[in-house]
Amino acid sequence: MAIPKEDDATPVHPIPSSVIIMNESTPLISHDQYLASGPLHTDTRFHLSSCITLSSDEEIKEKEISGLSLILLSSLLLTGVYVFVKSLSTTFPSAEIVFARSLTQLPLGLLGCLIFKVNPLGKKGVRKWIFFRAVASAVALSLLFYSLSKLPLIDATVIFFLGPIFKVMIASIILNESFSVLDGFYSICCFLGLVWISKPSFLFNQITFIRFDEQEEEYQKSFAIACALAASLMSAMAYITVKKVGQGTHVMVHVVYFGLVASLLNLPILVLQLQEFVVPKYDWHELGSLLMTGVLAFLGQYFLNQGLKIAPVGPVTLLRTSDVIFAFIFGVAFFKEIPEFYTVVGSLLVVGMTTAMSIHRWHRQELRTAAIKRRRSKDKLARHQQAQQQQHQAQHQQQAQQEHQAY
Template identity: 45%
Template sequence: MSNKESSATINIHSNESTPLMGKSGSARSSQLVIDQQKKRELVGLSYMTLSALGFSTMSLFVKLSGTSFPSFEIVFARSVVQTFFSLIGCAMLKINPLGQPGVRKWLLLRGLAGTLGLCLFFYSITQLPLADATVVFFLGPAFTAILASLVLGEAFSLFDAVCSVSCMIGVTLVSKPQFLFGGGEPMEDDMDEWQRLFAIACALVGAMMSAVAYVTVRKIGRGAHFMVHVVYFGLVSAIVSPIGMFFFQTAVVPQGSYEYGMLLLVGLTAFIGQCFLNQGLQMAPAGPGTLMRMNDVVFAFLFGILILHEYPDIYSISGASIIVLMTSAMGIHKIYVHQKSKK
């Protein structure tokens, strides 16, 4: 075979094989990107689960502190500790704690919404059994799904709507209003009933505020480091909580190492939960991510029974089960839709 023929043969084989190699390499590259994305989402879901443990532990310390301090003071203590550690974290990571100018207004909104939700949630914890307050507050995923569909354009189907309505039935079972479930006639009982319903309403509005915070974090995306979110949340809380305490409550000076320790642990566990939460929200899809936070309900029931000796009745258990099942169903449905859209 001549050199010319040999060269032609090589070119023919080269021309036939090169496109195949290119397609194969492209397929491998595409699969690698998909695998990396899946790994990132799994890590994000793990972070969300750890955030649930951190926040449920925080709620336990809030409940224990609530016998000595008003709710706004507990929020203030948390915000001071959280801001301190987050600023140290930003310094260690060499991150600007104020974030990029383009996202600062969103960071402020996230901090304000989170602060209002936190204040309302802490108040409900001090007035209600830990499990009841936590269950109502964790209607947040349902509100997040609704808000995400309006702001982020995420799908909100008829299935999601049915689950959301079912969640409200669960709230009714947890709150047990006397005009539906009956109750005593004395005035004192009526006052206790209104206090309980007000605490339930605070937890409900707090859940709505948490939804605003979650969706804002998703909108910012990677535009801000998760530690910057923690800084803004802490700073805004440190400003808002003293104002609320001035108008609605009276500050109490801590006495002894136990009370100082409780307030410190509230802030420390909140800081840990915040770090995992913001990082998880940036890495995991909103639906599956908020689904992992439902572990907080499980932890709350365990802490309430094993540590606080708060034993829920059949209505609370039924309501909690409905809320957890429906929000879980919404999360699973969004996972299915998210994976289907990728295909």
């Protein structure tokens, strides 16, 4: 499986984010006339096959498969981080786990910057946005790790999966992006799924006959659900900053900023004893597991970044569901967490609606991109024809002058 080099000029496919990468150097050949005539994406109907279709070119297809494999491997590694977090949470507070992960990632990020010859501070014009992205990501991770310590693995993962819904909502408010009626429908369905997963006692006590022996336990569950929701919201805020940061910032710069900010954010929690610090034993189970949360997260983030550069957007959207699938498998295998009927239904609803929204918005973006390309191709073709016409007129005038002089 080939990992793309950092100095590759242009990815095969644009990174599926709010930033659209377009090739402006298309030569004026017959392909422009094809675009100008308008057959590309003139059929506005959505076809599911477009989400799973790979390139017909064997070389590009091989790169796409490599990209999808990297994304799948990244999903496996990051879910493995959640398993370590949940296992460690019986001994260590969530803030200490985040602190250990960030302290592990920080030197790895600095080493990566040294290897790739990248300034760890990033470009001057976007440093404040990189910092803001790191703060949002660090807060999101801290909240997510707390929820993982209190909730079943599948519950916390699916609630965190609501990030795309929040991203669309925030983008419509801050960036004035469109929010259609269909987006609203998907959002409502997702929050209905959230209700089924969280099972609030005032709605489900009579139906499921689930009762907490102590009110404190119910409060902790509700607070953990709120933390998972807040983590999803903060991850969406971090994603929105891609508009400001752009695609030019190296992934190792983000790792360095995140490691530093997350460390500084969680250190006061431990120093002020808001969560009690536990000295880890020098063995694999404790110290080794704490280190592995950082190593696996570092590798997962790197593979994800590399995979997104060459994987086709449609299959990537569908492959995102692997996070939930791995969470379900690991939850059952390692923690004997058998999800209830309502949890399964709610999870399917959330995953299905967020995936449908992502595919719907990707399809709309494809139509807009194709329309822009057709319009630019028409303009370029018109300029080319005008230049040819002027050239013909100049040649005709020159020929007429030569004939007149000869006469």
